[in-house]
Amino acid sequence: MERKQLMKEFKERFNYEGERVFFSPGRINLIGEHTDYNGGKVFPCAITMGTYGVVKARKDNKVHAYSGNFPEVDTIVFNIQDLAFKKEDNWTNYVKGMMKYIQEQVGELPHGFDLYVYGTIPNGASLSSSASLELLTGVIVHDLYNLDISRLDLVKLGMRTENEFLGLNSGILDQFAVGMAVKGYAMLLDTNTLSYEQVPVDLPHHKIVIMNSMTRRELVDSEYNTRREQCEAALEQLQEVVDVSSLGELTEETFEKYKHVIKDDVLMRRARHAVYESARTDRAAEALKAGELDLFGKYMNESHISLDEDYEVTIEATDLLARSAWKEPGVIGARMTGGGFGGCCIAIVENDEVKSFVENVGSGFNEKIGHEAEFYIAETADGAKEWVDNE
The missing domain is CATH 3.30.230.10 (Ribosomal Protein S5; domain 2)
Incomplete structure (x- = not known):
């Protein structure tokens, strides 16, 4: 502008x-x-x-x-x-x-x-x-x-x-x-x-590509607040056996040791995502600092799977974008970004593969979902x- x-x-x-x-x-x-x-x-x-x-x-x-x-x-x-x-x-x-x-x-x-x-x-x-x-x-x-x-x-x-x-x-x-x-x-x-x-964020040979599902999400009217309530309920049950004030304070090992106190499977999965995603984020940042981009991409993919299966905030359109991206040459990793229930995914793609990536993911998306996605190159x-x- x-x-x-x-x-x-x-x-x-x-x-x-x-x-x-x-x-x-x-x-x-x-x-x-x-x-x-x-x-x-x-x-x-x-x-x-x-x-x-x-x-x-x-x-x-x-x-x-x-x-x-x-x-x-x-x-x-x-x-x-x-x-x-x-x-x-x-x-x-x-x-x-x-x-x-x-x-x-x-x-x-x-x-x-x-x-x-x-x-x-x-x-x-x-x-x-x-x-x-x-x-x-x-x-x-x-x-x-x-x-x-x-x-x-x-x-x-x-x-x-x-x-x-x-x-x-x-x-x-x-x-x-x-x-x-x-x-x-x-x-x-x-x-x-x-x-x-x-x-x-030093990516001389790669681009961060934003993939917009063009599916508008309205967080106030969605289940976003419900996810927070579910996490709070799971935390309350864990606090009966562990002295923590938030799920983010738990290690994966501590969570696995005490997750049995969460009686509802849905609440357990919500809490598991919060705990594992926080730990995964820490490791991903260390990987990026060390220049281990493939490892960073692996954590991105794991994050998306957790958001899809444990937190259940993806929709067909965003899940398709991420999983389609994984199949393309030159893709380091891809995941949903933002609150979910629509919106965007991101992918890290080799510079020389960006054009074909957009064409292939875009055409597959349009064929399956029935409308076009939009793609943007993210600059910090x-x-x-x-x-x-x-x-």
Whole structure:
């Protein structure tokens, strides 16, 4: 997206020039799915697909917000002193939630602003468009009002917006990746302690290919919250015999020793995924650091199988993409990424095989599912920030 085009679209909407431009990335999770709310390890990186925002301060207490992605919605107007959730306020509830919790922390903001937003993340693709918008809002508000609030606090307020304002019991993975990312790196994050390590994503002979099933998933209306409840129920039973506060604290050996106390097979499988996936993520990050890409791919494949069989968050379309990818020449590994129930998969593919990979996986998908998948090359990005003129 060109800065000049964004400024032009702001002016067409608001009839005057915008002042500042911001960008907030989307994210992929290389491995470590549904472990964040279980206190386990995750391994995400930010990508160059994301959300742009052009902003100019107003003199009153109103926010006028318009999305170039939803022109049928028109401009939505709200008062910064009235930030209650309203269904009719559509996508701006993400903006309102962030502003509500920021004001709770730093006090009432002095004025509103006009905001033009344009996102390049496909809707419902599991590439974290919601966290991208939340952190875009957080960085805009932080910079516009010169607030004394840390980036980590903005990340936490993004998660709070999801959990409390919008009612989705997700963990901190998405907001942390979007807010704290560094271009060229993935983050090995311990979601229990929030300690993290930046690990280089050095793939000179390979590309990370995003495979979009074009099957939109709605996490709030799905079984996402149910998975969290199931894990919490399994944890409660394990806590009768093991002193832990989260599934992520358990080793595979300890889990195997005590899993018999989980009386329900479904709960046992949910917990097994959380425990094994966290450990697998740790090992995968070590493999990537050591340049053992084939081993990293093996862990990706194992992750997908666990998500399919133990956690049951794949659907036919995403499972087909991953398993089709495994059969193609030059593929190191492939797995579902994101919350599941639709969305995207990722694959690591040798540079020379990318074209045939896309053709073969795409044609097989279309033949079986009845519509086309989309494919994108993932490039890493920095976390949410102002887009300055020389970038």
